[in-house]
Amino acid sequence: MTEATIIDSRGSACPGPITDLARAYRNSKVGDLLELWATDKGVQADTAAWAKKTGNEILEVKVDPDKIVVKIKINKR
Amino acid sequence: MEKVLIIGGGGGGLILANHLPRKDFDVTVIDKDEYHYYQPWFLYVAFQGSRRKIWKPIASLLKPGIRFVKDEISEINLDERKVYGTRKTTYDYDKIIIATGTSPDPDSIPGLREIYNEYGDYHSNVQNSLKLWEHIKNFKGGTVALGQAGPVCKCPPSLLEGAFQLEEYLKKKNLKDKTKIKFFTPFPRAYPAEQMNKVVEPMVEERGIEVMTFFDVDTIDTKNKVISSIEGDSINYDLPIIVPPCKGTKIRIVPEKVKNPDRFIITDKKTMRIEGYDNAFAIGDVNTVPTSKTGVTAHLEAQVVSNLLQGVYDEFTGRINCPFDTAYGKATFVIADYENPVVPYPPTRIKHIMKMSMARIYWMTLKGQADPIFDYYFDFTNPKKLNEKYATEA
Known part of the structure; x- marks a missing residue:
């Protein structure tokens, strides 16, 4: 089992968590697991749109009291 | 007297140096350049041909009693508390602040170096901004592809600012009908933060700027004039206005683990302390604080560090x-x-x-x-x- 790379984007309002995800995607390869941590509420819609566009997979979205965790599997790079 | 070494004479470095009381601190600022530049004005140099003098000698911007040394630092050793310059000079310190800003990286994307050298940009320096102005001034119509190559960039508004400046200029020159502005961005919308996007999107539409979202530049074919994205889209261009990806510092830092793969320094987002060190800080664009890379951040972070060094509790709010x-x-x-x-x-x-x-x-x-x-x-x-x-x- 590949260990997920954690992208801690908590507190980021501008440019926001999607910047950190785009950067991680650039450095990723097929099969990688990414875990994006954010406090910005827009992260769910943005990552869903991103996954659709890039052909990657959202495995899980977990809303904790202090953060939103989006687990992503890289299927295309 | 505490010995404070500040690496970098940009906004953050100078504000911090000037805020430390000279009776308690022996402050030295080191920069590889002799001059400080007001970077937000690069936009007006590139899109309006402004000739405003936006630089001053760093030494003239420091209060009396603060030392300025022009030297290119090759290594910062946080464990030995030593900094090495290029002329075999060594500096030691009690407290160190790394404030080197970012460096443009046009070599990380195939084809971008050629564009960077020929067309310039409006983020890197005055020369590049003037180079871009020459191309805009002589532009007679066609497709302009404007955007950031890579998700990490200084000043998030500056990308759309460039598109808006260009549109206004083309309108004045009656070139609007002969031109298409294609704005590309790695983000889901024209402005990355949704709340601000709601404000500016109607202007983008009204001015006929075409937005290509989720477009993160992968390669540029300069022969056929095509920009391709990681996501699989492409743009044909006549005039490319491309802000290169920005990376952190090229200075070697010991231990290396305090830098992330893009050379930014891993920093506590409230105290600006470099992870694992009580006497080392990173402020401004060079750190990994989860906010915009912008002058105001460097300014406010410098004030936080100034307070902490003086024993006054403070933390950065991310403003x-x-x-x-x-x-x-x-x-x-x-x-x-x-x-x-x-x-x-x-x-x-x-x-x-x-x-x-x-x-x-x-x-x-x-x-x-x-x-x-x-x-x-x-x-x-x-x-x-x-x-x-x-x-x-x-």
Whole structure:
């Protein structure tokens, strides 16, 4: 089992968590697991749109009291 | 007397140096360049041909008693508390602050170096901005592809600012009908923060700027003039205006683990301390603090570190306040902090005057002479209060 790379984007309002995800995607390869941590509420819609566009997979979205965790599997790079 | 070494004579480095009382601190600022530049003006050099003198010698911007050394640092050893220069010089310190800013990286994307050398850009320096102005001035129509190559960039508003400046210029020159502006961005919308996007998107549409979202530049074919994205899209261009990806510092740092793969320094987002070190800090664009890479961040982080060094408790709130010129004489500000999202703050003429005035009071800001104005301003524009007034939804 590949260990997920954690992208801690908590507190980021501008440019926001999607910047950190785009950067991680650039450095990723097929099969990688990414875990994006954010406090910005827009992260769910943005990552869903991103996954659709890039052909990657959202495995899980977990809303904790202090953060939103989006687990992503890289299927295309 | 505590020995403080500041690496970098940009906004953050100078504001910090000038805020430390000379009776308690022996301060040295080191920079590879002799001059400090007011970077927000690069936009007007590139899109309006402005010849404003936006540089001053670093030494002239420091209060008396602060040492300035022009030297290119090759290594910072946080474990030995030593810094190595290029002329076999060694510096030691009690406290160190790394404030080197970012460096453009046009070599990480195939084809970008050629564009960078030929067309310039409006983020790197005055020469590159002038180079871009020459191309804009001689442009006769066609497709302009404008955007950032890579998700990490200084000053998030500057990308759309460039598109807006260009559109206004083309309209004045009656070239609008002969031109297509294609704005590409790795993000889901024209402006990355949604609340501000709602404010500016109608302007983008009204001005006929075509937006290509989720477009993260992969390669550029300069022979056929095509930009391709990681996501699988492409743009044909006649004039490319591409802001190169930015990376952190090229200085070797021991231990290497304090840098991330893009060479930014892993820093605590509230205290600016470099992970694992009580006596080492990173401020401004070079750190990994989860906020915009912008002058105001460097300014506020410098004040936090100044307080911490003087034994006064303080922490950075993540406050940003990025001026955003929407062209045609109006501007807004992108305001937020760690706790509060970006305010959907509408553009006005008065905000444009404020943005323009900043170019004048900037030099006073570096010396701390404008602190009372800023203290009042930051309180007046507190993002929590502003959101209560402007945000349409929670």
